Amino acid sequence: MHVAKRLFLGLAGLFCIVVPTWELYRGVWPPNFASPFFLFIILGAYAVGTPLALAALFSPAVRWIVS
Secondary structure (H helix, E strand, O other), rough: OOHHHHHHHHHHHHHHHHHHHHHHHHHOOOOOOOOOHHHHHHHHHHHHHHHHHHHHHHHHOOOOOOO
Protein backbone atom coordinates (compact mmCIF):
# COMPACT_ATOMS: atom_id res chain seq x y z
CA MET A 1 0.00 0.00 0.00
CA HIS A 2 1.28 3.44 -0.87
CA VAL A 3 2.48 5.69 1.96
CA ALA A 4 -0.12 8.34 1.15
CA LYS A 5 -2.93 5.78 1.46
CA ARG A 6 -1.52 4.54 4.76
CA LEU A 7 -1.29 8.08 6.06
CA PHE A 8 -4.84 8.88 4.94
CA LEU A 9 -6.26 5.73 6.53
CA GLY A 10 -4.34 6.30 9.74
CA LEU A 11 -5.41 9.92 10.06
CA ALA A 12 -9.01 9.08 9.18
CA GLY A 13 -9.03 6.34 11.81
CA LEU A 14 -7.59 8.61 14.46
CA PHE A 15 -10.05 11.34 13.52
CA CYS A 16 -12.97 8.90 13.82
CA ILE A 17 -11.79 7.87 17.28
CA VAL A 18 -10.55 11.14 18.78
CA VAL A 19 -13.20 13.67 17.73
CA PRO A 20 -16.34 11.88 19.00
CA THR A 21 -14.56 10.87 22.20
CA TRP A 22 -13.36 14.42 22.82
CA GLU A 23 -16.72 15.99 22.07
CA LEU A 24 -18.99 13.48 23.80
CA TYR A 25 -17.08 12.36 26.90
CA ARG A 26 -18.96 14.97 28.97
CA GLY A 27 -22.17 13.15 28.12
CA VAL A 28 -20.79 9.89 29.49
CA TRP A 29 -18.96 11.11 32.59
CA PRO A 30 -20.30 11.71 35.20
CA PRO A 31 -22.93 9.03 34.64
CA ASN A 32 -26.44 10.31 34.03
CA PHE A 33 -29.62 9.38 32.21
CA ALA A 34 -28.17 10.06 28.73
CA SER A 35 -24.82 8.28 29.31
CA PRO A 36 -25.76 5.04 27.48
CA PHE A 37 -26.79 7.01 24.39
CA PHE A 38 -23.50 8.92 24.20
CA LEU A 39 -21.50 5.80 25.03
CA PHE A 40 -23.20 4.00 22.16
CA ILE A 41 -22.14 6.78 19.77
CA ILE A 42 -18.55 6.72 21.04
CA LEU A 43 -18.35 2.93 20.72
CA GLY A 44 -19.70 3.22 17.17
CA ALA A 45 -16.92 5.68 16.38
CA TYR A 46 -14.40 3.19 17.75
CA ALA A 47 -15.97 0.46 15.61
CA VAL A 48 -15.30 2.59 12.52
CA GLY A 49 -11.96 4.14 13.46
CA THR A 50 -10.20 1.04 14.74
CA PRO A 51 -10.40 -0.94 11.47
CA LEU A 52 -9.21 2.12 9.54
CA ALA A 53 -6.19 2.55 11.81
CA LEU A 54 -5.43 -1.17 11.75
CA ALA A 55 -5.63 -1.20 7.95
CA ALA A 56 -3.07 1.60 7.87
CA LEU A 57 -0.74 -0.30 10.18
CA PHE A 58 -1.03 -3.88 8.99
CA SER A 59 -2.03 -3.84 5.33
CA PRO A 60 0.49 -5.54 3.07
CA ALA A 61 2.77 -3.54 0.84
CA VAL A 62 1.92 -5.36 -2.38
CA ARG A 63 2.06 -3.92 -5.86
CA TRP A 64 -0.02 -5.65 -8.50
CA ILE A 65 1.01 -5.51 -12.11
CA VAL A 66 -1.64 -6.64 -14.58
CA SER A 67 -0.43 -7.21 -18.09
